[in-house]
Amino acid sequence: MQTHFTATQLADPHLREADSILRTCVHCGFCLSNCPTYALLGDERDSPRGRIYIIKDMLESGGPARPSAVTHVDRCLSCLGCLTACPSGVDYMHLVDQARTHIEQTYRRPLPERMLRQILLWVIPRPALFRLSLLLGWPFRWMWRVVPGRLGRMLQTMPASFDSPSSIHAPQVFAAEGPRRKRVALLTGCVQTVLGARINEATIRILRRHGCEVVVARGAGCCGALAQHMGRDAEAQDYARANVRAWHDAGIDTVVINASGCGTTVKDYGHLLAGDSAFAAMAESIATKTKDITELLIELGVHRAVSPPKGIEIAYHDSCSLQHGQRITRQPRALLANAGFTVRDVGEAQYCCGAAGTYNILQPAISDSLGQRKTANLLATGATAMACANLGCMLHLSRFSDLPMVHTIELLDWAGGGPVPAALAGLHESVPAAS
Ligand code: SF4
Numbered sequence: 001m002q003t004h005f006t007a008t009q010l011a012d013p014h015l016r017e018a019d020s021i022l023r024t025c026v027h028c029g030f031c032l033s034n035c036p037t038y039a040l041l042g043d044e045r046d047s048p049r050g051r052i053y054i055i056k057d058m059l060e061s062g063g064p065a066r067p068s069a070v071t072h073v074d075r076c077l078s079c080l081g082c083l084t085a086c087p088s089g090v091d092y093m094h095l096v097d098q099a100r101t102h103i104e105q106t107y108r109r110p111l112p113e114r115m116l117r118q119i120l121l122w123v124i125p126r127p128a129l130f131r132l133s134l135l136l137g138w139p140f141r142w143m144w145r146v147v148p149g150r151l152g153r154m155l156q157t158m159p160a161s162f163d164s165p166s167s168i169h170a171p172q173v174f175a176a177e178g179p180r181r182k183r184v185a186l187l188t189g190c191v192q193t194v195l196g197a198r199i200n201e202a203t204i205r206i207l208r209r210h211g212c213e214v215v216v217a218r219g220a221g222c223c224g225a226l227a228q229h230m231g232r233d234a235e236a237q238d239y240a241r242a243n244v245r246a247w248h249d250a251g252i253d254t255v256v257i258n259a260s261g262c263g264t265t266v267k268d269y270g271h272l273l274a275g276d277s278a279f280a281a282m283a284e285s286i287a288t289k290t291k292d293i294t295e296l297l298i299e300l301g302v303h304r305a306v307s308p309p310k311g312i313e314i315a316y317h318d319s320c321s322l323q324h325g326q327r328i329t330r331q332p333r334a335l336l337a338n339a340g341f342t343v344r345d346v347g348e349a350q351y352c353c354g355a356a357g358t359y360n361i362l363q364p365a366i367s368d369s370l371g372q373r374k375t376a377n378l379l380a381t382g383a384t385a386m387a388c389a390n391l392g393c394m395l396h397l398s399r400f401s402d403l404p405m406v407h408t409i410e411l412l413d414w415a416g417g418g419p420v421p422a423a424l425a426g427l428h429e430s431v432p433a434a435s
């Protein structure tokens with residue numbers, strides 16, 4: 001693609017990077033087949049190729065983003081399906097991040113939208129505040145049908161139940177069982193700390209069983225993805241710096257991540273902090289030490305299942321951040337099969353389920369359409385339950401069917417001697433349920 005940035009613009013490293021990304025696009029359109037918003041809306045401006053043109057015009061003009069450009073960039077899920085499909089290696093991930101930053105810096109959203117985004121940015125990365133807001137809002141959950149706008153949407157997406165606070169999230173070290181093979185830091189996650197403590201508990205159990213000392217490092221917290229996907233670069237970098245410092249000081253061998261959205265972001269810390277001379281090398285080192293839990297288990301050589309479950313068919317849902325962001329599709333399937341589960345692939349696996357961080361709140365109509373489409377594909381497998389690598393997908397998809405939803409690591413932990421995942425307890429009364 002031809003670009004027309006001025007020499008002055010190209011002196012800016014961000015625009016120089018955008019220019020080189022844009023120039024790799026050859027307009028072939030192969031990416032369209034992987035784009036869920038294009039599949040749903042059929043509008044070229046809601047396809048990767050269309051957005052690339054929009055972003056090019058927006059960045060070249062350098063002025064305030066136009067409302068139409070904001071509309072189409074906002075509708076992008078950052079699912080990165082286009083990244084997987086593109087034969088030319090167009091780095092859409094960093095291009096759309098730049099577009100979001102430009103929009104955030106030059107476009108004034110309506111006040112309610114600004115307030116909503118600010119609230120999400122403030123509350124979600126702070127587990128105590130997030131829990132408090134859920135506790136306060138929970139009694140009014142039923143009112144989502146009558147409360148208009150995004151407030152109603154927030155009530156609608158509120159989970160039916162949430163976990164009690166867990167002591168595992170405090171800074172501490174969990175000793176390895178047997179000789180120590182690795183010292184790993186666990187990113188406990190923001191939403192997961194409040195709504196998915198069981199996932200972190202299962203992760204710690206399985207890592208300890210495999211000889212890992214597990215560190216919950218003091219000072220580590222939100223990965224920064226939430227801020228980054230809202231165009232708030234500086235805040236995302238602050239979160240990244242805090243994590244890099246905490247894990248560096250903890251002297252770990254590996255950072256293990258069980259929330260795939262966070263994993264994609266942490267693996268990109270080298271890029272996010274490339275302009276910070278004090279942190280760039282440390283950030284790159286942490287990024288290269290970061291592994292999804294399934295990658296790490298394969299590397300450790302997972303033990304044979306202690307109590308292989310019988311007759312459980314799992315529809316494995318490839319979360320976008322794992323399949324497109326990290327290109328991990330084989331490892332979870334291999335681990336689940338090794339543990340005794342029958343794994344079913346889900347139709348249209350390349351499409352996002354519509355959760356996409358805060359997208360399900362910010363773009364409710366598209367999010368729900370994608371959720372319903374994914375659910376139809378999940379149910380068509382006839383599986384007993386769905387497994388995936390991202391709590392966000394589980395929470396979102398659980399609104400559309402009664403299919404039990406579990407994190408992959410809950411199943412692997414169960415098969416290795418851990419408790420039955422709570423979501424499956426009713427289905428398998430012969431096996432003692434998780435407390
Ligand atoms: S597949 Fe890649 S090169 Fe082709 S239009 Fe899409 S982004 Fe551009």
Ligand code: SF4
Pocket residue numbers: 034035036037038046047048051075076077078079080081082083092
């Ligand atoms: S990131 Fe996803 S929604 Fe956005 S353009 Fe690419 S495929 Fe489409």
